[in-house]
Amino acid sequence: MPKESDFRLVESPKPHAGAGEALVRALYLSVDPYMRPLMSGHSSYARGVQVGEVMVGGAVGVVVESNDPRIAQGDVVSAMLGWQDYAVAHARSLHHVDPQQAPVSTALYVLGVPGLTAYFGLLDICHPQPGETVVVSAAAGAVGSLVGQIARIKRCRVVGIAGSDEKVRYVCQDLGFDGGFNYRETADYESKLKELCPNGIDVYFDNVGGPVTDAVLRLINNRARVAVCGQISQYNAERPDVGPRWFGQLIVRQARVEGFLVHQFSDRYDEAYRHLSAWLHENRLRYREDIVEGLENAPRAFIGMLEGRNIGKRLVKIADVQ
Amino acid sequence: MPKESDFRLVESPKPHAGAGEALVRALYLSVDPYMRPLMSGHSSYARGVQVGEVMVGGAVGVVVESNDPRIAQGDVVSAMLGWQDYAVAHARSLHHVDPQQAPVSTALYVLGVPGLTAYFGLLDICHPQPGETVVVSAAAGAVGSLVGQIARIKRCRVVGIAGSDEKVRYVCQDLGFDGGFNYRETADYESKLKELCPNGIDVYFDNVGGPVTDAVLRLINNRARVAVCGQISQYNAERPDVGPRWFGQLIVRQARVEGFLVHQFSDRYDEAYRHLSAWLHENRLRYREDIVEGLENAPRAFIGMLEGRNIGKRLVKIADVQ
Helix, strand or coil, rough: CHHHCCCCCCCCCCCCCCCEEEEEEEEEECCHHHHHCCCCCCCCCCCCCCCCCCCCEEEEEEEEECCCCCCCCEEEEEEECCCCHHHHEEEHCCCCCCCCCCCHHHCCCCCCCHHHHHHCCCCCCCCCCCCCCEEEECCCCHHHHHHHHHHHCCEEEEEEEEHHHHHHHHHHHHCCCCCEEEECCCCCCCCCCHHHCCCEEEEEEEEECCCHHHHHHEEEEEEEEEEEEECCCHHHCCCEEEECCCCHHHHHHHHHHEECCCHHHHHHHHHHHHHHHHHHHHHCCCEEEEEEEEEHHHHHHHHHHHCCCCCCEEECCCCCCC | CCCCHCCCCCCCCCCCCCEEEEEEEEEEEECCCCCCHHHCCCCCCCCCCCCCCCCCCCCEEEEECCCCCCCCCCCEECCCCCCCCEEEEEHHHHHCCCCCCCHHHHHHCCCCHHHHHHHHHHHHCCCCCCCEEEECCCCCCCCHHHHHHEEEEEEEECEEEEECHHHHHHHHHCCCCCCCEEECCCCCCCHHHHHHHCHHHHEEECCCCCHHHHHHHHHHEEEEEECCCCCHHHCCCCCCEEEEHHHHHHHHHHCCCECCCHHHHHHHHHHHHHHHHHHHCCCCCCEEEEEECCHHHHHHHHHHHCCCCCCCCCCCCCCCCC
């Protein structure tokens, strides 16, 4: 588990935008589970962040200088700007955010990477059908909370697994999940899942891995589909974990397990934004934010998120929208 | 591992065909890895065989009595007839075999369940593309030997993993695989695979599971596809085995693992038979049979196959074609 002392707050002169670049003043930073494996120094799904570099992460901000005709001063944009007050970025790496459409912070949640991840991971990897049972782990998290709601929109039975009773109440009472349980207070995950999923499990959207996932896999139906989005239970492991071998079960159940990264679907982001935005405005996708104030508190916000202390999307607020 | 003493040879009166049934004289029995988990008594992909019942298995035979207009005396047929000289079966469960087209024993191999399994598992689960690297385990086995040859037909680079130097020579020299290795004489599977697959692994057709599969999974490329056909290394385990957890690697590689049973594809068997038969006649699918004579030797033939003693498809010959 990262510690606050692994991070250092460094002051340096405000940079300036070069040719084709823009200077962006951060408004909100996003802290997300995927950042943890990027810090491990071993082979991962991106180059990772090296000791001494600015910590990676998505942010939404306002343009204060631009040297590119596509971007104007005052535009609100989102991009991988890292944990800093001001960031310089190539104009082509910035995505416009429309502050009239929704609060700008949603560009880091429902209308951002977590929304796209939930949309493509559930719909394109798992193809949920009406009446099927969908289980999602880290159900109250940024991605999980959207996966469950999209599955409800697709008329599935949705069961969420989360790390506190309050989170389970949140997904069931506020987000419309059909059931859920707190894995930290449950001794026998398999019996609890059997009770909550009387018709077995057709789709599993996995954010956590480990023993929770093992219990789900024991109960999958024939032709089940598993989307592997994250493995937060494994990210702090000092050596590779072992667990039951699942290939035999995949044969018996003729089941599919597929890992994915959202950028696989980058040529279809517009389609996803259209649907996510419509569902948001119809109040079919609800969300809660858990906002920590101040860049200096970003490490604490990040570590707390890894420990599961937030309900709703954890964001770090850097400045007010002007 | 089953023992010969787990089986009993029983004599009983020759049965007679009832309405809609036929009586079939067995010519060849097939012994295959999938029969092993059927004997375990726990949940598996078919009802399984109970103590005291006739051992399950596919066979080819000749009809000696028929009470159904679709089946005539003298027809050669294949079906799940079990280990017996004579079997009664419903006419609708019998598949006609054309003795003019190919030796009737091929109905248990290239033009039978192993052929269908290789065809659909490789082509429909893995979608191999020209120039991709395909690895197959149990490469000299009935299914593996066909998977590798079909992958060559699809212009892939094919690497086989087998359990003896002779088997590796067989798949490379006789069947046209690009490379292979004997896992029983190789200490470091991963280094050997790296040497044989300089461009990584795009497709893995798994018949064995366990440490061989672990080594392959470490080397898969982005968007790799894994078909899980069998797990012969696990079938005799007295308790569930543990191994490395693979879900994190599936995310990083955006890879897919899918278990399958050939009957998923039963509405497309005609398509597969057309292709398999054409490739067989063009000599693009080669095969070798390993024939044990006599019903009384079926247990020994089966156990030897599980131990990897055969090269080519192991069959038990019961009677001569009339």
